[in-house]
Amino acid sequence: MTFDDYVAELFLELNLDGEAEYHREDDLYATIGLDSLQAFELVLVTEEMAGLSVPPAQVPLIFTLGDAYDYYILAHKPANADDPV
Secondary structure (H helix, E strand, O other): OOOOHHHHHHHHHHHHOOOOOOOOOOOOOOOOOOOHHHHHHHHHHHHHHHHHOOOOHHHOOEEHHHHHHHHHHHHHHOOOOOOOO
C-alpha cells in the first residue's frame, strides 16, 4: 500500500477530510487537527489495516502521517525478509 493509499483509507475510516493534499511530515495534531481520541482511533485503524497490535511503547512515537505509515510498512515486513535465502 502506498502512502497515498494509506492516507486515503485512514481518512475514510476516521471520517476526515481527504480532499486536501497531505504529506509525510504533516503533524497529526497541528496540521491534520486530530484530538487525542482521533489519535487513538488512528492507532486502532492502523492496527486493523496492518493486522497487528501496536506495542504501547511505540504509540507515543507516532506524531506525523509519515510515522504512522512507516509503522504500518514495518508491520507488513515479513519476519524473514532480512534473512539470506
